[in-house]
Amino acid sequence: MDRGMVLFVGALLTFTSSWLGLVLFPFWQLQNQPPYRSEPTDDPYPRPLQGLAWVGMKVYQQSGCMYCHSQQIRSDRFGNWWEEPIGMMRTGGDIKRGWGLRRTVPRDYIYDYPTMLGTMRTGPDLSNVGSRYSALWQHIHTYNPRAFNNWSIMPSFAYLYRKEKIVGSRSEKALPLGREWTVHPGYRWRPSEAEWELILREQGTYILTSYLAETPQPDNLNLATLQGKRQLLEYWLATPEEDWQLVPTPQAEALVAYLLTLRKAEYPLPEAKE
Amino acid sequence: MAVNVLTRDDHRLQAARHRASIDLSCRGPVLAFCTTALFWLLVGSALALIASIKLHSPYFLTGSSVLTFGRVRMAHLQAVALGWSSLAAMAACLWLMCRLSRVELTYPRMLYVACALWNIATTLAVGGILLGDGTSVEWLDAPVYAQPFFVAGVGLVAGWVAATFRRRQESHVYVTQWYILAAVFWFPWLYTVATLMIFWTPVTGVVQPVINWWFNHNFLGLWLTPIGVGTAYYLIPKILGRPIHSYYLSITGFWALALFYSWAGMHHLIGGPIPAWLATASTVGSMMMFIPVIAVAINHHMTMIGYFHRLKYSPSLRFTVFGAIAYTAVSFQGSIESLKDFSEVTHFTHYTVGHAHLGAYGFVAMIFFGLYYYMIPRLTGREWASSRLIRLHFWCSAIGITLYFTTLSIAGWWQGRMLNNPNVPFANIIAYIQPYLALRSIAGILMTIGHIAFAILFIVNIAGWGRLRTAGPTLFVEPVQQHTPEVATSVPYLRPQSVHLHQ
Numbered sequence: 001m002d003r004g005m006v007l008f009v010g011a012l013l014t015f016t017s018s019w020l021g022l023v024l025f026p027f028w029q030l031q032n033q034p035p036y037r038s039e040p041t042d043d044p045y046p047r048p049l050q051g052l053a054w055v056g057m058k059v060y061q062q063s064g065c066m067y068c069h070s071q072q073i074r075s076d077r078f079g080n081w082w083e084e085p086i087g088m089m090r091t092g093g094d095i096k097r098g099w100g101l102r103r104t105v106p107r108d109y110i111y112d113y114p115t116m117l118g119t120m121r122t123g124p125d126l127s128n129v130g131s132r133y134s135a136l137w138q139h140i141h142t143y144n145p146r147a148f149n150n151w152s153i154m155p156s157f158a159y160l161y162r163k164e165k166i167v168g169s170r171s172e173k174a175l176p177l178g179r180e181w182t183v184h185p186g187y188r189w190r191p192s193e194a195e196w197e198l199i200l201r202e203q204g205t206y207i208l209t210s211y212l213a214e215t216p217q218p219d220n221l222n223l224a225t226l227q228g229k230r231q232l233l234e235y236w237l238a239t240p241e242e243d244w245q246l247v248p249t250p251q252a253e254a255l256v257a258y259l260l261t262l263r264k265a266e267y268p269l270p271e272a273k274e
Numbered sequence: 275m276a277v278n279v280l281t282r283d284d285h286r287l288q289a290a291r292h293r294a295s296i297d298l299s300c301r302g303p304v305l306a307f308c309t310t311a312l313f314w315l316l317v318g319s320a321l322a323l324i325a326s327i328k329l330h331s332p333y334f335l336t337g338s339s340v341l342t343f344g345r346v347r348m349a350h351l352q353a354v355a356l357g358w359s360s361l362a363a364m365a366a367c368l369w370l371m372c373r374l375s376r377v378e379l380t381y382p383r384m385l386y387v388a389c390a391l392w393n394i395a396t397t398l399a400v401g402g403i404l405l406g407d408g409t410s411v412e413w414l415d416a417p418v419y420a421q422p423f424f425v426a427g428v429g430l431v432a433g434w435v436a437a438t439f440r441r442r443q444e445s446h447v448y449v450t451q452w453y454i455l456a457a458v459f460w461f462p463w464l465y466t467v468a469t470l471m472i473f474w475t476p477v478t479g480v481v482q483p484v485i486n487w488w489f490n491h492n493f494l495g496l497w498l499t500p501i502g503v504g505t506a507y508y509l510i511p512k513i514l515g516r517p518i519h520s521y522y523l524s525i526t527g528f529w530a531l532a533l534f535y536s537w538a539g540m541h542h543l544i545g546g547p548i549p550a551w552l553a554t555a556s557t558v559g560s561m562m563m564f565i566p567v568i569a570v571a572i573n574h575h576m577t578m579i580g581y582f583h584r585l586k587y588s589p590s591l592r593f594t595v596f597g598a599i600a601y602t603a604v605s606f607q608g609s610i611e612s613l614k615d616f617s618e619v620t621h622f623t624h625y626t627v628g629h630a631h632l633g634a635y636g637f638v639a640m641i642f643f644g645l646y647y648y649m650i651p652r653l654t655g656r657e658w659a660s661s662r663l664i665r666l667h668f669w670c671s672a673i674g675i676t677l678y679f680t681t682l683s684i685a686g687w688w689q690g691r692m693l694n695n696p697n698v699p700f701a702n703i704i705a706y707i708q709p710y711l712a713l714r715s716i717a718g719i720l721m722t723i724g725h726i727a728f729a730i731l732f733i734v735n736i737a738g739w740g741r742l743r744t745a746g747p748t749l750f751v752e753p754v755q756q757h758t759p760e761v762a763t764s765v766p767y768l769r770p771q772s773v774h775l776h777q
Binding site: 003004007008010011012014015017018019021022023026027029030031032033060061062063064065066067068070072074075078079080081091092093096097103104105106107108109110111112113114115116117118119120121122124145146149151152153154155156157158159160185186187188 | 329
């Protein structure tokens with residue numbers, strides 16, 4: 001046989017073997033899983049994403065969230081840790097960290113497209129994040145994660161929020177954040193000593209009045225001292241900007257709606273019991 | 275006696291003329307692939323740096339959707355894997371196929387079209403991802419509209435390679451040709467099947483990641499690895515001027531790779547919501563990979579033995595041998611990484627990222643750098659302008675990838691250990707890995723400096739500003755004359771290209 005032919009047939013056969021084994025066979029094994037009902041009258045689980053949550057999934061997808069956040073819970077026998085004197089332990093870290101109540105199984109993903117299992121845990125797993133946090137928490141955290149966790153290295157998604165001048169009264173959707181976080185969206189702002197002096201000269205009395213009005217037991221704050229000025233600055237930074245508000249764009253609303261639907265690891269499925 | 279010597283020289287001269295005419299015919303198309311590949315290397319390096327810095331300094335370039343971490347990371351992967359590595363791989367296919375088949379390059383226009391299609395695809399991929407069309411399917415992040423261009427581009431190259439092989443004037447089929455033919459046959463199939471089953475007629479749920487990882491692992495294993503190993507199989511004996519150690523070992527290595535590598539991808543889903551037998555099958559495949567890797571390692575090492583001093587002189591050889599050693603290292607590491615106990619720690623950590631870069635950069639990119647340093651002067655007729663810049667490139671790349679790999683391996687290992695221990699708060703893990711991520715950025719800066727030196731050399735060469743190739747190659751240092759003076763001085767670069775390969 002011609003060498004070219006040997007090569008062709010050989011390359012074809014070796015590759016076909018893996019194609020059959022790793023692609024077609026799992027395809028055949030997992031392709032037609034129905035949603036689960038414990039009683040015939042129950043709502044089926046899982047359900048396809050709909051409406052806003054589906055749009056939010058697209059935001060999640062095109063922002064590459066899954067490159068830091070996985071969506072899979074491994075079993076409580078997965079994950080090893082050894083330490084003296086106990087030796088090797090199986091920790092089941094995913095479940096013990098509170099990321100999910102049980103391991104995830106293929107059926108949890110039958111409506112996912114794309115299925116973003118994730119490859120990396122620079123951030124925590126999100127399979128079940130919908131049960132952990134409120135919409136407001138998600139909004140503030142998406143806007144700037146360091147508003148909650150100063151150690152966080154997650155990017156700020158401030159570009160999903162719009163800073164606008166307040167016309168009339170503040171919007172209900174506006175993020176309740178201090179000016180520290182809103183003056184430069186995406187960053188943490190703090191005036192320099194000189195700037196703070198300038199601000200104090202212009203609005204000092206106003207800020208002090210509102211401080212005294214809002215603090216239940218105002219201590220003796222002396223604006224002549226450096227310490228007093230710093231104390232007032234901390235208060236002022238935590239108050240919202242008077243004329244500006246930050247509102248979520250539709251994309252941000254959608255993303256948070258999607259995050260709230262992520263409850264993959266709690267509905268009891270028979271095959272996930274072990 | 276005298277007559278014999280004359281005829282041998284005659285034969286050699288004739289062979290050299292033939293090679294020169296082959297190189298001349300390759301010039302346009304191969305340089306088109308090489309130039310655009312280098313462009314994507316620079317784009318990819320810039321994206322890599324942005325992503326890397328963002329990971330330890332989250333306020334860097336924040337506030338723009340285009341440069342958010344997730345998008346930049348996807349774009350980086352497309353720019354370096356599909357842009358740089360694949361274009362350089364195709365350039366290698368074209369030139370090596372012509373040389374080893376001993377035919378001049380035909381249908382250049384077809385290749386220009388292929389190059390244009392592939393570059394359109396990469397532009398659509400990188401641009402589309404940055405503007406918000408990324409698919410978050412790792413390695414296949416390119417938007418759906420870029421995919422047909424990739425398939426058409428590589429399809430043309432595959433057809434051309436097959437046609438050139440059929441026209442071959444040399445009856446002996448060298449192992450490099452085996453690797454190239456197999457790679458251009460596997461890759462279009464792989465890419466088409468994966469995109470069809472994930473995007474065009476999507477399969478259900480977890481079957482997508484299964485196909486995804488089958489693709490990802492085979493992208494390295496059945497596309498970049500064969501061409502990289504094939505290139506090393508050509509360059510090392512060629513530069514040393516001696517035959518490869520064992521023909522049979524090289525064929526064994528080839529078939530073992532074909533059989534086992536394609537089974538190795540599923541350990542990336544270890545512990546995940548897939549049938550356990552899939553990960554086990556891949557662990558077996560990964561362990562069997564010791565066979566082809568050891569075969570290649572022995573073959574390259576035995577060829578190099580007694581000639582390691584040449585690393586002092588030859589830039590191409592130094593890059594290529596670095597790549598070949600990295601291939602052995604990264605493959606051994608990969609096999610061990612697939613073991614369950616090991617993987618339970620390193621899965622989902624930066625350890626995997628370090629491993630991937632040792633493969634894609636330490637092995638693949640370094641060998642292609644070696645190829646450039648060897649091939650480009652033969653195509654342009656110009657020598658490299660500065661051995662100092664080559665040295666800068668080598669050391670920046672070599673130290674850069676070593677530092678990169680070391681920092682991420684340490685950080686990833688402990689990240690994985692701590693992730694497995696639920697008593698360690700997440701904040702502590704982040705605090706622990708952050709300095710390592712900063713060191714990784716320094717490694718990235720080093721590598722980028724190397725790439726800029728490389729690009730300067732390349733541009734000077736292409737523009738025709740370098741010296742002509744009449745006085746022999748640009749070496750790090752002039753070789754010490756060990757044997758007879760005539761060998762080292764009169765034919766310094768004709769000699770290494772002697773007839774061994776073509777017997």
